[in-house]
Amino acid sequence: MKETISTHSSINLQDPDVIRTAEIAKALGHPARVAILKILTGQNTCFCGDITEILPLAQSTISQHLKALKKAGLISGEVDGVRTCYCLKPDGIQDLNDFLSKLSSDLMSTCC
Amino acid sequence: MKETISTHSSINLQDPDVIRTAEIAKALGHPARVAILKILTGQNTCFCGDITEILPLAQSTISQHLKALKKAGLISGEVDGVRTCYCLKPDGIQDLNDFLSKLSSDLMSTCC
DNA sequence: ATATTTAATCGTATTATTACGATTAGAGTC
DNA sequence: GACTCTAATCGTAATAATACGATTAAATAT
Numbered sequence: 445m446k447e448t449i450s451t452h453s454s455i456n457l458q459d460p461d462v463i464r465t466a467e468i469a470k471a472l473g474h475p476a477r478v479a480i481l482k483i484l485t486g487q488n489t490c491f492c493g494d495i496t497e498i499l500p501l502a503q504s505t506i507s508q509h510l511k512a513l514k515k516a517g518l519i520s521g522e523v524d525g526v527r528t529c530y531c532l533k534p535d536g537i538q539d540l541n542d543f544l545s546k547l548s549s550d551l552m553s554t555c556c
Numbered sequence: 557m558k559e560t561i562s563t564h565s566s567i568n569l570q571d572p573d574v575i576r577t578a579e580i581a582k583a584l585g586h587p588a589r590v591a592i593l594k595i596l597t598g599q600n601t602c603f604c605g606d607i608t609e610i611l612p613l614a615q616s617t618i619s620q621h622l623k624a625l626k627k628a629g630l631i632s633g634e635v636d637g638v639r640t641c642y643c644l645k646p647d648g649i650q651d652l653n654d655f656l657s658k659l660s661s662d663l664m665s666t667c668c
Numbered sequence: 669a670t671a672t673t674t675a676a677t678c679g680t681a682t683t684a685t686t687a688c689g690a691t692t693a694g695a696g697t698c
Numbered sequence: 699g700a701c702t703c704t705a706a707t708c709g710t711a712a713t714a715a716t717a718c719g720a721t722t723a724a725a726t727a728t
Contacts, residue, residue: 457611462591466585466587491675550598638703670728677720678720683715689708692705692706
């Protein structure tokens with residue numbers, strides 16, 4: 445017999461915030477995609493081909509990773525002639541940053 | 557013929573920083589694990605059973621997710637009698653937070 | 669029009685993740 | 699000792715992710 449007074453009625457797996465955070469984190473959850481973000485951060489050479497030259501992965505694989513980052517809203521990709529110009533999207537990065545800042549600040553609360 | 561002057565000799569997939577960031581993000585990359593972190597943040601009830609009552613997942617599944625979070629260094633798990641007490645690990649959260657803060661601050665650099 | 673360049677998509681094989689029920693193992697209780 | 703409670707692990711099925719080469723499509727150049 446349990447008398448659990450749950451204060452967690454607000455935490456569920458369908459919560460858009462939870463889903464959004466997981467989505468962004470998942471997009472970041474592969475070394476190739478972290479590396480791509482770093483490359484995009486440091487330079488204004490945002491073409492797929494440039495990344496293909498830097499990372500030891502096939503063009504189709506890079507393209508797949510770019511697609512994943514774009515789907516998660518972390519980067520934009522605009523066609524520029526025969527190429528596509530990829531660019532970081534501050535909003536998406538901010539989303540995850542917000543969650544983590546909040547989490548970090550809450551860490552003061554006692555546990556164990 | 558290309559004359560790429562790469563300034564990215566420092567970015568590679570074996571870079572421990574890149575690998576670490578991806579590892580942490582991957583651990584966060586599932587709604588159940590984000591929810592678990594939120595639960596651990598808000599309360600000092602850190603037992604597996606408590607989480608099992610809050611989230612609509614089997615005990616074995618929760619246990620699996622806890623294992624993943626622990627492996628990534630985001631939580632600790634200490635046996636306390638018949639139970640195990642789980643707790644957020646500030647260091648791991650900070651690792652990812654650091655990367656994202658840096659990324660965010662770099663977003664000012666021109667691109668597209 | 670033909671050829672070239674760039675990047676997306678297709679097809680596919682391999683591996684990893686996710687979820688569950690069942691079982692196991694250890695701690696505490698009767 | 700037998701019993702209960704908690705949580706880890708096992709076994710397994712279904713799904714997703716990853717990587718590659720090959721192909722396609724669109725833009726540009728010759």
